[in-house]
Amino acid sequence: xxxxxxxxxxxxxxxxxxxxxxxxxxxxxxxxxxxxxxxxxxxxxxxxxxxxxxxxxxxxxxxxxxxxxxxxxxxxxxxxxxxxxxxxxxxxxxxxxxxxxxxxxxxxx
Amino acid sequence: xxxxxxxxxxxxxxxxxxxxxxxxxxxxxxxxxxxxxxxxxxxxxxxxxxxxxxxxxxxxxxxxxxxxxxxxxxxxxxxxxxxxxxxxxxxxxxxxxxxxxxxxxxxxxxxxxx
Numbered sequence: 001x002x003x004x005x006x007x008x009x010x011x012x013x014x015x016x017x018x019x020x021x022x023x024x025x026x027x028x029x030x031x032x033x034x035x036x037x038x039x040x041x042x043x044x045x046x047x048x049x050x051x052x053x054x055x056x057x058x059x060x061x062x063x064x065x066x067x068x069x070x071x072x073x074x075x076x077x078x079x080x081x082x083x084x085x086x087x088x089x090x091x092x093x094x095x096x097x098x099x100x101x102x103x104x105x106x107x108x109x
Numbered sequence: 110x111x112x113x114x115x116x117x118x119x120x121x122x123x124x125x126x127x128x129x130x131x132x133x134x135x136x137x138x139x140x141x142x143x144x145x146x147x148x149x150x151x152x153x154x155x156x157x158x159x160x161x162x163x164x165x166x167x168x169x170x171x172x173x174x175x176x177x178x179x180x181x182x183x184x185x186x187x188x189x190x191x192x193x194x195x196x197x198x199x200x201x202x203x204x205x206x207x208x209x210x211x212x213x214x215x216x217x218x219x220x221x222x223x
Binding site: 033035040041042043044045088090095096097098099100101102 | 115140142144149150151152153154157164165200202204212213214215216217219
């Protein structure tokens with residue numbers, strides 16, 4: 001069964017706007033990771049947040065984690081056309097990643 | 110410093126044939142993981158291997174699927190007697206031996222069964 005589930009399923013925004021997507025999960029985790037997948041390509045690791053961390057930044061990415069609510073959010077600021085992709089959260093328990101179905105983000109020029 | 114290399118990128122097989130998917134991990138990585146992605150879905154864990162050892166194959170279908178990671182050479186995911194439902198993208202990831210942070214994924218093999 002899927003551990004992480006993203007919301008919304010799809011998101012369309014104008015270039016320069018911010019994009020926010022959420023991830024909920026069911027069981028306790030060691031860490032949570034976010035990945036990007038461009039159409040027909042492999043996954044690119046974006047950011048990892050550990051279970052004892054609440055917020056993490058990397059460039060234009062901001063990730064939050066609320067273990068009490070079993071949820072995480074990914075914020076992409078000042079979006080660009082190149083951010084058009086599917087974004088997946090994955091919970092990590094030891095070595096096994098459990099992915100949600102992803103949020104498809106389309107950034108319009 | 111090449112990343113995780115998977116080949117072939119695309120593979121077409123007729124029903125009943127065998128499919129062999131190869132994965133060469135990143136240099137210095139001794140742990141390999143295989144995942145399957147069906148259309149419009151997230152990746153599903155299949156198997157975790159270390160050199161010459163299958164650590165966890167709980168995500169592998171019980172029949173027709175096997176995986177290996179020999180002492181020398183790439184990891185191989187083998188699907189015997191393929192069926193249309195095996196059509197999917199198969200991704201390999203690798204990680205270093207200590208800790209499991211920072212998985213690196215390959216570009217995947219897209220298997221189409223006709």
